[in-house]
Amino acid sequence: EVQLVESGGGSVQPGGSLRLSCAASGFSLRTKWMHWVRQAPGKGLVWVSYINNDGTVTTYADSVKGRFTMSRDNVKNTLYLQMNSLRAEDTAVYFCASDLNCGFDYWGQGILVTVSS
Amino acid sequence: QSALTQPPSASGSPGQSVTISCTGTSSDVGGYNYVSWYHQEPGKAPKLMIYEVSKRPSGVPDRFSGSKSGNTASLTVSGLQAEDEGDYYCASKAGSRLWVFGGGTKLTVL
Numbered sequence: 377e378v379q380l381v382e383s384g385g386g387s388v389q390p391g392g393s394l395r396l397s398c399a400a401s402g403f404s405l406r407t408k409w410m411h412w413v414r415q416a417p418g419k420g421l422v423w424v425s426y427i428n429n430d431g432t433v434t435t436y437a438d439s440v441k442g443r444f445t446m447s448r449d450n451v452k453n454t455l456y457l458q459m460n461s462l463r464a465e466d467t468a469v470y471f472c473a474s475d476l477n478c479g480f481d482y483w484g485q486g487i488l489v490t491v492s493s
Numbered sequence: 494q495s496a497l498t499q500p501p502s503a504s505g506s507p508g509q510s511v512t513i514s515c516t517g518t519s520s521d522v523g524g525y526n527y528v529s530w531y532h533q534e535p536g537k538a539p540k541l542m543i544y545e546v547s548k549r550p551s552g553v554p555d556r557f558s559g560s561k562s563g564n565t566a567s568l569t570v571s572g573l574q575a576e577d578e579g580d581y582y583c584a585s586k587a588g589s590r591l592w593v594f595g596g597g598t599k600l601t602v603l
Contacts, residue, residue, distance in 0.1 A: 420580075420595070420597040421539065421597070422496075423584070423591075426590050426592070437494055438494055476541070476550070478527035478544070478586045479543075479545065479584070480529065480531070481541045481544070481550060
């Protein structure tokens with residue numbers, strides 16, 4: 377069974393950093409493009425970032441470019457999102473998701489990140 | 494990277510059909526056949542319902558269908574059932590390795 381499990385969320389002050397992890401099981405991560413998607417409380421889904429199979433190409437939404445870095449370790453079957461210079465507007469549930477022909481087929485359960493002083 | 498436009502709400506009675514629209518531009522919906530649709534229930538992760546405009550993943554009932562005309566994509570749910578309630582989101586490729594979601598539509602089964 378395919379599973380994606382996020383971890384590393386929590387509360388942080390504005391300007392702080394957090395590193396999210398997404399552990400994959402039931403499939404080999406190296407076979408999939410991957411994404412991070414976030415959802416602020418009571419709001420809609422927002423695409424955050426993408427990474428290709430071997431981690432050599434990443435893209436980001438304008439709102440996080442220069443502050444967030446996505447990476448992967450295909451040996452550990454784990455995806456990461458390093459979030460720096462966090463702002464209140466980054467408060468959201470963060471989902472990792474795998475790519476199926478430019479759609480998002482498998483999703484993690486989500487992890488809450490709260491940025492507040 | 495502006496969000497795609499969806500109606501905030503839609504509704505229908507059990508057994509009826511409902512269609513949800515998703516309007517973008519020639520830089521996203523109109524430029525690629527990579528529109529996807531998701532169903533999200535409260536407190537849960539989204540579920541992929543349609544990808545590549547009209548393809549259904551394994552396990553998704555054929556009551557769900559997708560289409561696209563120009564810069565507008567549509568999701569039709571036929572034979573509405575109570576379990577179809579929830580939020581529906583469209584998404585589209587929006588450039589080289591860029592994606593964008595719609596604002597979401599809350600579907601109510603009356």
